[in-house]
Amino acid sequence: xxxxxxxxxxxxxxxxxxxxxxxxxxxxxxxxxxxxxxxxxxxxxxxxxxxxxxxxxxxxxxxxxxxxxxxxxxxxxxxxxxxxxxxxxxxxxxxxxxxxxxxxxxxxxxxxxxxxxxxxxxxxxxxxxxxxxxxxxxxxxxxxxxxxxxxxxxxxxxxxxxxxxxxxxxxxxxxxxxxxxxxxxxxxxxxxxxxxxxxxxxxxxxxxxxxxxxxxxxxxxxxxxxxxxxxxxxxxxxxxxxxxxxxxxxxxxxxxxxxxxxxxxxxxxxxxxxxxxxxxxxxxxxxxxxxxxxxxxxxxxxxxxxxxxxxxxxxxxxxxxxxxxxxxxxxxxxxxxxxxxxxxxxxxxxxxxxxxxxxxxxxxxxxxxxxxxxxxxxxxxxxxxxxxxxxxxxxxxxxxxxxxxxxxxxxx
Numbered sequence: 001x002x003x004x005x006x007x008x009x010x011x012x013x014x015x016x017x018x019x020x021x022x023x024x025x026x027x028x029x030x031x032x033x034x035x036x037x038x039x040x041x042x043x044x045x046x047x048x049x050x051x052x053x054x055x056x057x058x059x060x061x062x063x064x065x066x067x068x069x070x071x072x073x074x075x076x077x078x079x080x081x082x083x084x085x086x087x088x089x090x091x092x093x094x095x096x097x098x099x100x101x102x103x104x105x106x107x108x109x110x111x112x113x114x115x116x117x118x119x120x121x122x123x124x125x126x127x128x129x130x131x132x133x134x135x136x137x138x139x140x141x142x143x144x145x146x147x148x149x150x151x152x153x154x155x156x157x158x159x160x161x162x163x164x165x166x167x168x169x170x171x172x173x174x175x176x177x178x179x180x181x182x183x184x185x186x187x188x189x190x191x192x193x194x195x196x197x198x199x200x201x202x203x204x205x206x207x208x209x210x211x212x213x214x215x216x217x218x219x220x221x222x223x224x225x226x227x228x229x230x231x232x233x234x235x236x237x238x239x240x241x242x243x244x245x246x247x248x249x250x251x252x253x254x255x256x257x258x259x260x261x262x263x264x265x266x267x268x269x270x271x272x273x274x275x276x277x278x279x280x281x282x283x284x285x286x287x288x289x290x291x292x293x294x295x296x297x298x299x300x301x302x303x304x305x306x307x308x309x310x311x312x313x314x315x316x317x318x319x320x321x322x323x324x325x326x327x328x329x330x331x332x333x334x335x336x337x338x339x340x341x342x343x344x345x346x347x348x349x350x351x352x353x354x355x356x357x358x359x360x361x362x363x364x365x366x367x368x369x370x371x372x373x374x375x376x377x378x379x380x381x382x383x384x385x386x387x388x389x390x391x392x393x394x395x396x397x398x399x400x401x402x403x404x405x406x407x408x409x410x411x412x
Contacts, residue, residue: 040368042408052405054398056115058331058385083186108134113182122165132157162247216273234258344384
């Protein structure tokens with residue numbers, strides 16, 4: 001662990017002080033650092049029309065199955081608020097027709113990190129999309145037919161969707177918004193304020209075939225599962241649900257806040273909520289992704305091995321350290337054929353984020369370096385969140401290197 005990481009780890013105990021020190025540190029080193037130009041063969045996909053455009057998270061593809069149509073959000077402002085109240089447009093970009101934009105609808109439930117969970121719905125990833133919205137004073141999700149614009153409204157928002165398109169898992173977006181700005185929604189007040197371990201559901205299963213919505217796990221289930229002393233008198237939450245490729249299991253980050261100290265562990269489960277397994281429990285787990293049905297890549301801390309990227313075996317203690325030189329957090333994902341991995345970094349001292357692509361057994365290759373203005377920082381930052389095209393030939397990122405959030409694509 002570097003000196004900067006050790007300092008950051010200690011400052012996590014004091015979030016407000018951390019923000020002040022972090023901004024002063026960034027300004028000081030940016031002023032004295034050597035400035036680098038943007039680099040890499042990245043082409044802007046969205047127009048310069050005064051709006052901001054972005055897709056969201058790194059665990060889904062904005063492309064349809066043909067790699068011709070790209071989904072994204074269009075918003076007026078994404079740097080003043082982490083979860084704006086004003087709506088954002090659902091946009092379809094036709095890359096086969098001079099990147100023509102078609103507005104499909106609007107969402108009133110979105111944030112600057114993960115958008116509204118906008119994505120193509122399986123199994124064809126072509127005829128329908130799904131996204132979250134806020135209607136009639138409650139959160140919901142909308143399945144929209146691209147050709148007819150016919151809607152099917154589901155009574156809960158979605159978080160992670162099975163590749164089969166048959167079901168989804170979800171969580172409490174109001175509690176998440178309160179405890180982790182930029183990942184939940186701000187439309188409704190959190191009903192669990194003041195309750196450290198709510199006796200209420202925290203993960204639900206939504207069956208798109210039958211329409212049934214079933215609570216799977218409660219906050220208390222996570223607290224009672226292999227309880228640690230640091231969990232006592234701590235406030236608990238869950239985040240980052242990801243369903244495995246086959247749809248048989250899912251992973252989720254169980255996080256708790258004890259005073260000013262934050263803890264994370266990686267839990268995997270059967271899709272019905274049984275078979276909970278404590279895969280990583282060394283205080284810090286960040287961004288993860290499935291490689292296959294029994295392997296997970298994670299940026300985490302493992303005692304006696306340090307902070308970095310690890311390839312983990314589900315329901316076991318086997319792991320492999322990947323790219324020891326990459327000790328900075330990022331958003332990793334495997335190409336559809338599992339031969340390549342792409343990830344990114346947060347801005348360095350010169351405010352440059354780096355995009356990497358490599359195989360597991362080779363040195364990381366820099367694909368691009370992208371500048372991030374100070375205007376986009378902390379909770380309203382713009383992470384690159386690299387995502388694969390279906391044919392594995394292209395990557396898509398969100399970037400503010402020209403002053404506004406925009407989508408960029410590049411060939412591998």
